[in-house]
Amino acid sequence: MGAQQRIYKQRIRSTQTLKKMFRAMELIAASRIGKARDRAVKASPYARAITRAVSAVATHTDVQHPLTTERTDTTRAAVLIVTADRGQAGAYSASVLREAERLRLQLEDEGKEVALYVTGRRGVSFYQFRRREIVQSWTGNSDSPALETAQEIGNTLLDAFQAPAEDGGVAELHVVFTQFKSMVSQEPQVIRLLPLEVVDGVAPVGEKPLPLYEFEPSPEAVLDALLPRYIRSRLFNALLQAAASELAARQRAMNTATKNAEDIIRKYTRLANQARQAEITQEISEIVSGSDALAAS
Amino acid sequence: MPLKVEMVSADRTWWSGEAQSVGAPAADGDLGILPGHQPVLAVLRPGTVRVRPSGGEPVTMDISGGFLSVDSDDVTIVVDPTTSEDPAGTVEN
Numbered sequence: 150m151g152a153q154q155r156i157y158k159q160r161i162r163s164t165q166t167l168k169k170m171f172r173a174m175e176l177i178a179a180s181r182i183g184k185a186r187d188r189a190v191k192a193s194p195y196a197r198a199i200t201r202a203v204s205a206v207a208t209h210t211d212v213q214h215p216l217t218t219e220r221t222d223t224t225r226a227a228v229l230i231v232t233a234d235r236g237q238a239g240a241y242s243a244s245v246l247r248e249a250e251r252l253r254l255q256l257e258d259e260g261k262e263v264a265l266y267v268t269g270r271r272g273v274s275f276y277q278f279r280r281r282e283i284v285q286s287w288t289g290n291s292d293s294p295a296l297e298t299a300q301e302i303g304n305t306l307l308d309a310f311q312a313p314a315e316d317g318g319v320a321e322l323h324v325v326f327t328q329f330k331s332m333v334s335q336e337p338q339v340i341r342l343l344p345l346e347v348v349d350g351v352a353p354v355g356e357k358p359l360p361l362y363e364f365e366p367s368p369e370a371v372l373d374a375l376l377p378r379y380i381r382s383r384l385f386n387a388l389l390q391a392a393a394s395e396l397a398a399r400q401r402a403m404n405t406a407t408k409n410a411e412d413i414i415r416k417y418t419r420l421a422n423q424a425r426q427a428e429i430t431q432e433i434s435e436i437v438s439g440s441d442a443l444a445a446s
Numbered sequence: 447m448p449l450k451v452e453m454v455s456a457d458r459t460w461w462s463g464e465a466q467s468v469g470a471p472a473a474d475g476d477l478g479i480l481p482g483h484q485p486v487l488a489v490l491r492p493g494t495v496r497v498r499p500s501g502g503e504p505v506t507m508d509i510s511g512g513f514l515s516v517d518s519d520d521v522t523i524v525v526d527p528t529t530s531e532d533p534a535g536t537v538e539n
Contacts, residue, residue: 188457195454198522202487202515296457362515365488366473374489374513378524385456 151428157421161414168410174237175403178396181292182332185393188293189329192389196382202371203379209361210368215311216376217345220321223314226261227284227306228252229384231326231391232272234291239402241327241335241395242271248337249325256323264319266306268298268388284309284317292395294388302388303381310343320344326387327394333401335394342383345376447481448500453507453523460525461497461505468521469496470514481519488514495523 230249232242249272253263267273267286276283285305287298312318322343327335364371448464468479471493477486490512497505512525 191458192456194452194459195456195524198452198454198515198524201522202513202524205487205515299456361485362517363484363486365477365486370473370489371487371513374511378513382456 151424153424154421154428157417157424161417161421164410164413164417168407168414171403171406171410175400175407178400178403182393182396182400185293185389185396186329189386189389189393192382192385196386199375199379199382203375205362206364206368206372206375210364214369214372214376216307216343216380219344220310220318223318223320224261225264225314225317225319226256226321226323227264227266227309227319228256229266229302229306229322229324230268230272231324231387232267232269232275232291233395234270234288236271237402238395238399239405241398241402242269242275244337245325245327245391246272246275248339252323252325252339261321264309264317266302268302292392294385294392296385299385299388300381303377303384306343306384307377307380324384324387326391327398329390329393329397332397335397340383340387342380345379447519449479449481449519449521451497451521451523453495453497453525455512455525455527460507460527464500465497465521466500467498468514468523470523471495471509472514477514479514479516479521483516483519485518486514486516490514490523490525492528495525 228249230245232245236242256263264284265276265281267276267283268288269291270288273283273286273288287302290298306322309317309319310322321341324340324342326338326340328338329335448466449468451461451463451465451468452459453461466480470477470479470488471491472488473491476493477488490509492510493508495507495509499505507525508528509525510528512523514524515522
C-alpha cells in the first residue's frame with residue numbers, strides 16, 4: 150500500500166472516532182434538555198406566586214424598601230454572568246461573554262465601577278486570562294444548577310447590595326444569562342435585578358384583578374420576606390434557563406460537528422479510492438512497458 | 447365551596463388540590479383558613495402547615511419559613527421546606 154493511501158486511511162479512522170464522540174455528546178445533550186426544561190416548568194408555580202404577591206403589595210401600599218431604593222453612596226455595579234462549565238456548545242459561552250463585555254463598557258461609560266460575579270468555568274477562565282478581578286465565582290453543575298447554588302448566589306448578591314460602600318457594597322445588580330426561547334433559538338439577555346423596579350399592576354394581563362389584601366403582620370414585614378425570595382427565584386430561573394440553553398446549544402453544535410465529520414470521511418474515502426486506482430494504473434503501465442521492452446529486445 | 451390549595455417551594459409543587467381548611471403558623475399567631483376567608487398575605491414562621499383535604503388524610507409539613515396568600519378561596523402557601531424529601535416519596539431527579 151502506498152504512503153498516500155495510508156495517510157488517507159489514518160485520517161478516515163481518526164475522523165470516525167471523533168464522529169462517534171460527537172454523536173454521543175449530541176445524544177447526551179438531547180436527553181438532558183427535557184429534564185432541564187422540566188425543572189424550569191416545576192419552578193414556575195413558585196415564581197408566579199411570588200410575583201403575584203409582590204405586585205399585590207406594590208399595588209396596595211406605598212412602602213419604601215431598601216431593595217427598591219436607588220443607592221447613591223457608591224458607583225459600584227455588580228454584574229452576574231452565567232456561562233457554561235464545558236465547551237463544545239458552539240457560540241453559547243462566547244455570546245454571553247460578548248453581551249457581558251458590552252454591558253461592562255456601557256456601565257464604565259456611565260462612570261460606574263464593575264464588580265464581576267461569574268458562574269461557569271468558561272466565564273471564569275475568560276476573565277482570568279484577561280487578568281480581570283472576579284469578586285466571586287461558582288463552578289460545577291452549570292447544566293443542572295442546584296437550588297442551593299441559586300440560594301447562595303442570591304444571598305451573596307443581596308449581601309453585597311446591602312453592604313456599606315466601603316465594604317464593597319454595590320448600587321446595582323445586572324444579570325447576563327441566556328434565555329431559552331426554543332430548541333433552535335437562545336438569546337443572551339441582560340436584566341437589571343437590583344434595585345427592584347416594582348411597577349404598579351405588574352400582574353399579567355388576563356388574570357383576575359388583585360383583591361384588597363390584609364397584611365400579616367405588616368406590609369413592611371411581608372415585603373421583607375417577599376423581596377429576597379423574589380430575587381432568589383429570578384436568579385434560579387435565570388440559571389435554569391441558561392442550563393436549558395447550554396444543552397440546546399451543545400446539541401446543535403454536536404449535530405453540526407457530526408455532519409462535518411461525515412463530510413470529511415466521505416471526502417477522504419474518495420481521495421483514498423483515487424490514490425489506490427492511480428497506484429494500480431501505474432503498476433499496470435509499468436508491467437506492460439516492461440514486457441514491451443523485453444519483447445522488443 | 448372548598449379551598450383551592452397550592453403548596454409550593456422554589457423547585458417544585460409539594461401539594462395541590464381542594465381542601466376544607468388550612469392551618470399555618472403566621473408570624474404573630476397561628477392562622478386558620480376556612481372557605482370565605484378575607485384576602486390576606488401572611489409571613490410564616492417555622493412550624494407546621496396543616497392542610498385538611500376534602501377527602502383523605504390530613505397533610506402536614508414542617509417548614510422553616512415562608513408565606514401564605516389567600517385570595518377568594520385560592521390559597522397559595524410558599525414554603526421553605528425543612529427537608530428535601532418528598533412527602534409522596536417520589537424523589538425528584
